[in-house]
Amino acid sequence: MENYHMLFPDGSSASPSSSSSLAMANHQSYLQGGDLIGTRKVGDEKEVSESSEVIRVGKKGTRKHKYAFQTRSQVDILDDGYRWRKYGQKTVKNSKFPRSYYRCTHKECNVKKQVQRSSKDDEIVVTTYEGIHTHPVEKFTENFEHILRQMQSYNPLCSQNN
DNA sequence: CGAATTTGACCAGCGC
DNA sequence: GCGCTGGTCAAATTCG
Numbered sequence: 001m002e003n004y005h006m007l008f009p010d011g012s013s014a015s016p017s018s019s020s021s022l023a024m025a026n027h028q029s030y031l032q033g034g035d036l037i038g039t040r041k042v043g044d045e046k047e048v049s050e051s052s053e054v055i056r057v058g059k060k061g062t063r064k065h066k067y068a069f070q071t072r073s074q075v076d077i078l079d080d081g082y083r084w085r086k087y088g089q090k091t092v093k094n095s096k097f098p099r100s101y102y103r104c105t106h107k108e109c110n111v112k113k114q115v116q117r118s119s120k121d122d123e124i125v126v127t128t129y130e131g132i133h134t135h136p137v138e139k140f141t142e143n144f145e146h147i148l149r150q151m152q153s154y155n156p157l158c159s160q161n162n
Numbered sequence: 163c164g165a166a167t168t169t170g171a172c173c174a175g176c177g178c
Numbered sequence: 179g180c181g182c183t184g185g186t187c188a189a190a191t192t193c194g
Contacts, residue, residue, distance in 0.1 A: 086167060088186060101185070105166085114185095167192075177182085 069127040081137035
């Protein structure tokens with residue numbers, strides 16, 4: 001019955017040709033308490049647009065914290081330091097591009113992630129995180145580090161309210 | 163050889 | 179109640 005809306009707009013530049021390894025140069029994350037974020041430009045001519053997207057989980061007691069990252073990148077997969085295993089891919093009707101479903105490969109970590117490209121701007125990649133990682137990061141991504149800690153700061157949010 | 167990806171099938175929720 | 183859309187699973191395949 002709760003609507004969790006969290007956007008993490010950040011600009012990022014990644015290598016156009018990277019399958020396994022992703023490259024992240026600049027990342028600007030702006031987390032507002034489920035309200036609004038502003039446009040931010042990174043020092044690499046990368047800019048992100050403000051996006052107010054309400055993620056509503058209209059379920060009975062089913063509240064899930066989702067964290068949407070809107071990233072301007074050429075690659076779909078953003079290396080956040082965690083290992084992800086793709087478990088599905090669907091073509092959403094609203095998007096010309098398919099949406100990929102990833103899951104954390106950790107033993108006890110059941111964090112899910114969705115990666116979807118914008119139909120308007122094919123360079124915009126929307127990465128939606130679901131859940132909080134319960135294990136340390138394998139790889140330290142300084143650009144994503146502060147983003148993740150902000151996500152964890154919102155962790156107790158899912159414990160309150162019913 | 164093991165782990166991760168791919169792709170279709172299956173299922174659940176919502177709308178009509 | 180049926181159909182559509184979206185999400186997950188699972189088996190086969192490929193990569194490392």
